[in-house]
Amino acid sequence: MATIALVDDDRNILTSVSIALESEGFEVETYTDGASGLEGLTLNPPDLAVLDIKMPRMDGLELLRRLRQTTDLPVIFLTSKDDEIDELFGLKMGADDFIRKPFSQRLLVERIRAVLRRAQARAAPERDTDAQRVLERGNLAMDGERHTCTWKGSPVVLTVTEFLILQALAQRPGVVKSRNALMDAAYDDHVYVDDRTIDSHIKRLRKKFKQVDDDFDMIETLYGVGYRFKDE
Numbered sequence: 001m002a003t004i005a006l007v008d009d010d011r012n013i014l015t016s017v018s019i020a021l022e023s024e025g026f027e028v029e030t031y032t033d034g035a036s037g038l039e040g041l042t043l044n045p046p047d048l049a050v051l052d053i054k055m056p057r058m059d060g061l062e063l064l065r066r067l068r069q070t071t072d073l074p075v076i077f078l079t080s081k082d083d084e085i086d087e088l089f090g091l092k093m094g095a096d097d098f099i100r101k102p103f104s105q106r107l108l109v110e111r112i113r114a115v116l117r118r119a120q121a122r123a124a125p126e127r128d129t130d131a132q133r134v135l136e137r138g139n140l141a142m143d144g145e146r147h148t149c150t151w152k153g154s155p156v157v158l159t160v161t162e163f164l165i166l167q168a169l170a171q172r173p174g175v176v177k178s179r180n181a182l183m184d185a186a187y188d189d190h191v192y193v194d195d196r197t198i199d200s201h202i203k204r205l206r207k208k209f210k211q212v213d214d215d216f217d218m219i220e221t222l223y224g225v226g227y228r229f230k231d232e
Contacts, residue, residue: 034058174231
């Protein structure tokens with residue numbers, strides 16, 4: 001039974017989400033601000049933390065920054081629709097996923113399960129699989145075991161979801177992947193996302209690579225079909 005920590009200053013969210021998670025078999029710990037959350041997560045580490053970004057005493061970004069000094073605890077952020085800049089900071093610091101308010105509790109539960117599965121897979125004993133060998137495509141190198149990605153030797157920090165989407169594209173350059181295929185690669189079974197979610201991840205992937213190389217254009221859009229990694 002996994003333990004989920006909720007850190008949010010909105011007590012209504014803490015109550016409703018706690019009930020939803022407990023009904024799915026999770027144990028839940030709640031904190032009403034970032035400072036108490038940091039203390040609680042440090043003393044009693046959960047299996048995953050769900051953090052609000054805007055909180056008193058210590059916001060979610062600062063809480064994540066401090067957590068990342070000592071732990072790779074999986075983290076999902078709750079964010080408002082106007083927090084795109086905060087999302088980018090969060091991704092750079094190692095957030096695993098974002099869910100925008102208002103959100104479906106069912107979606108949150110399935111995202112939590114998906115992130116937990118990925119965390120368990122990363123911790124599993126080493127196996128000789130394509131996902132764990134280094135994937136090299138021209139200037140791109142992806143190490144699935146270490147969850148690292150470089151472009152022209154420069155590191156590109158990716159979330160788990162972004163890594164899986166890029167990996168699915170780069171494994172077969174020139175082959176078009178539909179949005180449904182990319183959803184299957186990134187979200188596992190029973191996780192419900194719409195097409196725009198994949199489009200948002202692709203947009204962030206391009207932006208991250210362009211920060212390293214302004215000429216990056218390896219991810220192509222085929223309108224009405226999907227995406228592909230260029231076959232050089």
